[in-house]
Amino acid sequence: xxxxxxxxxxxxxxxxxxxxxxxxxxxxxxxxxxxxxxxxxxxxxxxxxxxxxxxxxxxxxxxxxxxxxxxxxxxxxxxxxxxxxxxxxxxxxxxxxxxxxxxxxxxxxxx
Amino acid sequence: xxxxxxxxxxxxxxxxxxxxxxxxxxxxxxxxxxxxxxxxxxxxxxxxxxxxxxxxxxxxxxxxxxxxxxxxxxxxxxxxxxxxxxxxxxxxxxxxxxxxxxxxxxxxxxxxxx
Numbered sequence: 359x360x361x362x363x364x365x366x367x368x369x370x371x372x373x374x375x376x377x378x379x380x381x382x383x384x385x386x387x388x389x390x391x392x393x394x395x396x397x398x399x400x401x402x403x404x405x406x407x408x409x410x411x412x413x414x415x416x417x418x419x420x421x422x423x424x425x426x427x428x429x430x431x432x433x434x435x436x437x438x439x440x441x442x443x444x445x446x447x448x449x450x451x452x453x454x455x456x457x458x459x460x461x462x463x464x465x466x467x468x469x
Numbered sequence: 470x471x472x473x474x475x476x477x478x479x480x481x482x483x484x485x486x487x488x489x490x491x492x493x494x495x496x497x498x499x500x501x502x503x504x505x506x507x508x509x510x511x512x513x514x515x516x517x518x519x520x521x522x523x524x525x526x527x528x529x530x531x532x533x534x535x536x537x538x539x540x541x542x543x544x545x546x547x548x549x550x551x552x553x554x555x556x557x558x559x560x561x562x563x564x565x566x567x568x569x570x571x572x573x574x575x576x577x578x579x580x581x582x583x
Contacts, residue, residue, distance in 0.1 A: 391571065391572070393574075398579075399576070399577075400559060400574045400575060400576045400577045401512070401559070401561075401574040402574075403571055403572070403573070403574075406571045446511055446512075455500065455517060455519070455524070455525070455566040456514055456517070456525060456527075457502070457514060457572060458514075459511035459512050459513075460511060461511060462509075462510075462511050464509075
């Protein structure tokens with residue numbers, strides 16, 4: 359059974375701190391996507407990782423992909439309150455076009 | 470224009486009603502998707518249309534009926550829904566089918582079945 363698991367599921371952190379969210383998946387894929395969702399809102403695309411070793415950065419967020427380990431990370435640097443949201447990773451198994459979402463990580467940044 | 474629009478934003482319907490959700494994109498994308506999202510859960514794929522043809526149906530009950538009248542429009546027809554069908558329904562599109570393409574999501578329709 360295909361699994362896309364994120365940890366932690368919940369994360370409460372102080373402003374200014376660093377932390378990493380992990381996304382593990384159980385299928386063959388070299389494409390991984392990160393999304394942000396604010397409460398009651400739709401999904402906003404953050405990063406598209408299209409190959410092993412891909413690293414992308416935008417502001418305080420940096421995402422990476424290790425297809426051999428079937429692992430992606432979303433690193434948060436010097437968190438600010440505005441980053442509070444739910445973060446999802448999504449995997450598309452090779453040869454399909456089914457986007458399978460991870461369990462989500464609810465991030466709360468405390469001022 | 471990188472926008473996917475959905476109407477209505479909110480919908481309340483009884484279990485005997487028939488209603489439709491509408492999704493539109495003008496990015497020339499050839500793949501369109503319907504997702505269902507319950508509170509505090511990840512989106513769950515329902516249907517995928519590729520080049521206006523239904524290519525994936527994730528064993529969705531027949532009370533949900535998708536339709537793709539043209540390459541820019543995607544509808545979801547609803548009939549005889551149950552209260553557990555209450556959720557946020559998200560439409561998305563991508564340049565093509567396949568894992569290489571980024572999905573763009575619409576704002577969603579929040580559905581309440583009474």
